[in-house]
Amino acid sequence: MNHAYAIFPLILGVFAVLQAALNRKILGQLGLTYAVILNASVLLIVASTFAAIVRFFPDAFPGDFRGRLALSSVRWWFFIPGCCGFLIVSGIPWLMGKIGALSVFVSLVAAQVVASAAWDAVFEGQPVSASRIAGSLLAIAAVALVSWK
Numbered sequence: 001m002n003h004a005y006a007i008f009p010l011i012l013g014v015f016a017v018l019q020a021a022l023n024r025k026i027l028g029q030l031g032l033t034y035a036v037i038l039n040a041s042v043l044l045i046v047a048s049t050f051a052a053i054v055r056f057f058p059d060a061f062p063g064d065f066r067g068r069l070a071l072s073s074v075r076w077w078f079f080i081p082g083c084c085g086f087l088i089v090s091g092i093p094w095l096m097g098k099i100g101a102l103s104v105f106v107s108l109v110a111a112q113v114v115a116s117a118a119w120d121a122v123f124e125g126q127p128v129s130a131s132r133i134a135g136s137l138l139a140i141a142a143v144a145l146v147s148w149k
Contacts, residue, residue: 023089023093054067106143106147110140
């Protein structure tokens with residue numbers, strides 16, 4: 001892994017907690033449905049603005065950010081990430097009120113570790129190693145310790 005990129009998952013992790021915690025606060029005033037709608041509306045505005053900037057200044061961004069949209073290339077499964085995003089944005093704040101932020105995020109990270117190892121093995125061709133199994137078990141143990149009252 002390029003060490004320059006190693007900081008980004010840490011930053012995204014902080015943003016995930018911040019987003020969920022603030023959504024939890026919005027939930028208290030507007031309700032979860034409207035918190036999700038507000039999130040989706042802001043996302044649409046920010047993503048559309050970003051897409052316009054990338055379109056007009058493509059050389060300022062890495063190739064992965066440049067658009068290649070052709071409606072004929074859209075597949076049904078392209079909609080799955082958006083559905084996952086909806087479940088994440090609505091589910092995490094709701095669960096924080098039920099079991100607390102720490103339990104939610106440690107469980108989330110453990111599930112991500114196990115799912116990521118499975119994804120790497122099945123779709124990326126990366127072998128399952130003893131260290132990956134041990135790491136996954138440690139993540140599951142962390143969930144148990146954090147959840148233990």
